[in-house]
Amino acid sequence: MIQVIDNNFAIQTKNTTYAFRVLPTGQLEHLYYGTKITLRSADDFGALCEQYAMAPGNTVAYDEKNNISLENIRFELSSYGKGDIREPYIDIKYPDGSRTSDLIFEEAHVLTEKHMYDTLPCSYDDGTFTKMPTQTLKITLKDRSHDVRLELYYSNFLETDVITRQTVLVNETKECIVINRIMSNQIDFEDSGYVFSSFSGAWAREMNRKDTILNGGKIVNSSYTGTSSNRANPFVMISRPGTDEDKGDCYGFNLVYSGNHYECMEISGFNKTRFVQGINPETFEYRVNAGERFEAPEAVMTFSDKGFNGMSHGLHTFVREHIVRGFWKHLNRPVLINSWEACYFDVTERKLLNLARKAKDAGIELFVLDDGWFGTRDDDTTSLGDWIANASKLPGGLEGLSHKIRSLGMNFGIWVEPEMVNEKSHLYKRHPEWVLKNPNTPHSTGRNQMILDLGQQIVRDYMIDSMSEVFSSGEISYVKWDMNRNISDYFSQDENINAGEVAHKYVLGLYDVMKTLSERFPEILFEGCSSGGNRFDLGILSYFPQIWASDNTDPVCRATIQNGLSYGYPQSVIGAHVSASPNHQTLRRTPLNTRFNVASMGLLGYELNLGDLTSEENKAIKDEITLYKALRDTLQWGELYRGRNFDDSEYTEWTIVAPDKSKAVTILIQNQVKPNMPMRKVYIKGLDPARRYTLKNVEQKQNLRDFGDLINNISPVHIKQDSWVYHALDRLKKLDGEKEQISGYGDSFAKAGVFLKQGFAGVGFNDEVAYFQDHCSRMYITETEE
Numbered sequence: 001m002i003q004v005i006d007n008n009f010a011i012q013t014k015n016t017t018y019a020f021r022v023l024p025t026g027q028l029e030h031l032y033y034g035t036k037i038t039l040r041s042a043d044d045f046g047a048l049c050e051q052y053a054m055a056p057g058n059t060v061a062y063d064e065k066n067n068i069s070l071e072n073i074r075f076e077l078s079s080y081g082k083g084d085i086r087e088p089y090i091d092i093k094y095p096d097g098s099r100t101s102d103l104i105f106e107e108a109h110v111l112t113e114k115h116m117y118d119t120l121p122c123s124y125d126d127g128t129f130t131k132m133p134t135q136t137l138k139i140t141l142k143d144r145s146h147d148v149r150l151e152l153y154y155s156n157f158l159e160t161d162v163i164t165r166q167t168v169l170v171n172e173t174k175e176c177i178v179i180n181r182i183m184s185n186q187i188d189f190e191d192s193g194y195v196f197s198s199f200s201g202a203w204a205r206e207m208n209r210k211d212t213i214l215n216g217g218k219i220v221n222s223s224y225t226g227t228s229s230n231r232a233n234p235f236v237m238i239s240r241p242g243t244d245e246d247k248g249d250c251y252g253f254n255l256v257y258s259g260n261h262y263e264c265m266e267i268s269g270f271n272k273t274r275f276v277q278g279i280n281p282e283t284f285e286y287r288v289n290a291g292e293r294f295e296a297p298e299a300v301m302t303f304s305d306k307g308f309n310g311m312s313h314g315l316h317t318f319v320r321e322h323i324v325r326g327f328w329k330h331l332n333r334p335v336l337i338n339s340w341e342a343c344y345f346d347v348t349e350r351k352l353l354n355l356a357r358k359a360k361d362a363g364i365e366l367f368v369l370d371d372g373w374f375g376t377r378d379d380d381t382t383s384l385g386d387w388i389a390n391a392s393k394l395p396g397g398l399e400g401l402s403h404k405i406r407s408l409g410m411n412f413g414i415w416v417e418p419e420m421v422n423e424k425s426h427l428y429k430r431h432p433e434w435v436l437k438n439p440n441t442p443h444s445t446g447r448n449q450m451i452l453d454l455g456q457q458i459v460r461d462y463m464i465d466s467m468s469e470v471f472s473s474g475e476i477s478y479v480k481w482d483m484n485r486n487i488s489d490y491f492s493q494d495e496n497i498n499a500g501e502v503a504h505k506y507v508l509g510l511y512d513v514m515k516t517l518s519e520r521f522p523e524i525l526f527e528g529c530s531s532g533g534n535r536f537d538l539g540i541l542s543y544f545p546q547i548w549a550s551d552n553t554d555p556v557c558r559a560t561i562q563n564g565l566s567y568g569y570p571q572s573v574i575g576a577h578v579s580a581s582p583n584h585q586t587l588r589r590t591p592l593n594t595r596f597n598v599a600s601m602g603l604l605g606y607e608l609n610l611g612d613l614t615s616e617e618n619k620a621i622k623d624e625i626t627l628y629k630a631l632r633d634t635l636q637w638g639e640l641y642r643g644r645n646f647d648d649s650e651y652t653e654w655t656i657v658a659p660d661k662s663k664a665v666t667i668l669i670q671n672q673v674k675p676n677m678p679m680r681k682v683y684i685k686g687l688d689p690a691r692r693y694t695l696k697n698v699e700q701k702q703n704l705r706d707f708g709d710l711i712n713n714i715s716p717v718h719i720k721q722d723s724w725v726y727h728a729l730d731r732l733k734k735l736d737g738e739k740e741q742i743s744g745y746g747d748s749f750a751k752a753g754v755f756l757k758q759g760f761a762g763v764g765f766n767d768e769v770a771y772f773q774d775h776c777s778r779m780y781i782t783e784t785e786e
């Protein structure tokens with residue numbers, strides 16, 4: 001519900017309230033964002049207002065009539081020049097050279113539907129999930145001295161506790177103005193000492209949660225990679241100290257945007273906290289001509305007083321229902337095999353078909369041909385831009401291969417990297433003017449490639465045509481869309497695009513291409529990718545329903561990466577694969593079932609040479625895929641609860657509860673074992689508290705070889721480690737692992753937890769003891785008791 005009472009406004013979601021009002025001086029004062037409160041009259045809003053009487057000390061008094069200082073007011077949006085010296089929301093350069101804006105309330109309307117953008121992706125409400133249509137509060141502000149208006153749109157996704165905010169600047173002057181900064185969101189909190197959590201990292205090390213308590217100064221999370229970036233995801237959290245997964249006040253903020261972004265939290269001299277989020281203002285200088293509108297990316301915000309899990313649940317539903325769209329929105333995602341870590345660039349039809357046959361036997365549903373299939377692409381120095389299949393690798397082209405894969409009973413998918421070009425390519429020779437490149441300096445490459453300038457219409461047209469041709473060749477039902485370098489040399493060879501506009505125009509161009517192609521090929525399942533998770537954001541998810549989370553497929557690293565992602569994104573958008581051991585990025589050896597368990601928390605795929613595995617391993621993979629398919633509805637669409645994680649524990653723990661709470665799947669992963677530890681336990685959160693359930697583990701057989709020469713403690717004759725007898729015995733004899741079967745009520749499983757069989761502690765092993773050593777894991781299935 002949206003309330004408008006005189007000049008007071010409240011957005012009431014299911015569990016939260018967001019309130020603001022018009023100040024006597026005309027600006028918008030932020031009043032409250034938090035747990036739901038009752039507001040029925042203007043007086044009720046009055047209780048939320050700070051009572052300032054005069055501008056203190058050397059602060060700036062707003063004007064002659066109003067002796068108040070804008071420096072100490074909580075604003076919905078702010079600017080420099082009239083006394084507020086904190087992070088501004090907007091910074092516009094007017095034709096007369098001045099840069100002071102003062103945006104004054106003009107009017108408010110409640111729209112009965114979600115407001116949509118023309119140039120950028122945004123959230124939507126198609127009525128399939130919401131019981132009440134998403135209302136939008138439109139506020140119009142006008143600059144006191146210039147014909148510039150700002151429209152703010154607050155949309156209330158009531159059931160998910162998410163509010164979005166859109167900002168549109170309208171230039172009604174007769175001249176061009178320049179935006180130096182325009183944010184998408186601003187929250188002014190009345191106090192300080194909040195925890196700012198960002199998710200940072202680098203290639204193959206994405207989404208590490210970093211917490212900073214801020215009592216003074218400012219902290220910035222931003223990207224200048226041209227993408228939303230693995231260095232600093234645009235999703236951030238602000239919480240009260242002491243907030244944990246299940247209790248405490250927590251805000252989540254995100255942006256529907258895939259380019260350079262900026263999140264800043266600043267403490268003022270009056271101990272207030274300001275948070276702003278938007279396009280990174282660094283080198284941003286965007287011209288808006290007379291009569292034109294500029295849309296700033298949509299901001300997404302949520303609040304929960306039920307800890308990080310509470311906050312994530314609202315966001316997960318929001319992403320599933322109001323960001324992801326199209327044919328695949330609610331469809332189960334196929335189990336896939338990807339050729340990359342199995343073949344790298346060395347793809348030939350023979351190798352691919354061998355891999356496909358093995359994959360089919362294992363129950364895999366989709367075969368994905370990754371990099372290496374086009375031009376003369378035998379390594380990463382060449383051919384990006386030349387999207388024609390290599391005839392010696394694929395004699396029948398994509399079409400021939402796709403038919404052969406289809407006839408094996410699997411769907412066929414393909415990898416592309418359309419935004420890039422190698423200098424060693426026909427495309428670059430024909431169109432050197434299509435890349436981003438500074439005029440009088442040598443350009444920089446990344447992975448030997450240059451960036452096509454998506455700000456240019458002619459480049460976008462080419463990209464749409466060439467990709468349409470690829471996607472129409474053969475029976476392609478999946479596309480992995482990669483982007484493998486950061487942007488540099490921010491300069492367009494099109495004289496109509498200024499350097500300060502290049503980054504944003506690139507993103508607008510990308511969206512134009514993605515929109516056209518995803519609409520032209522509605523049944524293709526697109527998976528976004530950017531060297532793994534370098535562009536994991538809500539803009540990409542508005543067109544592509546899933547994203548490859550990281551080039552790191554090591555399950556121990558993945559546990560941290562996927563745990564980090566899960567704060568802001570549901571598991572139904574996270575691509576996760578089982579790969580070889582030792583792992584190709586870390587050379588770490590891990591058990592196959594741990595690789596499976598971790599990948600099952602996302603969208604399961606395989607990325608290894610199945611032909612090199614033992615028959616025992618192939619059988620285990622087949623069994624795991626059968627299990628995954630039986631649990632797929634829950635795993636992909638259930639509600640995810642985080643438990644402990646590797647940052648503060650030896651364990652990472654996730655429980656995914658079926659929408660009807662009939663069952664839950666829990667994944668428990670151990671980092672490093674220590675002997676003789678306290679008894680192991682899992683907490684099964686989110687079940688129906690009053691229902692009785694039974695928990696069972698997915699049983700594991702234990703290899704003799706895992707016990708090293710300890711097997712001599714039970715063997716009548718001495719067996720030398722690594723001798724042929726040792727290996728023969730290991731193949732013949734498997735030990736039974738522990739078997740768990742424990743019943744109890746949902747509330748007890750969540751609050752008291754469930755004690756598990758003792759872990760191996762160096763003093764003996766039988767089927768009452770769990771082999772739970774370094775990087776071991778278990779999957780537990782909890783089902784309603786019959």
Ligand code: DGJ
Pocket residue numbers: 340370371415482484529530531532548550551
């Ligand atoms: C980076 C991706 O993240 C990998 O999965 C793979 O597709 C390579 N690019 C191919 O070049």
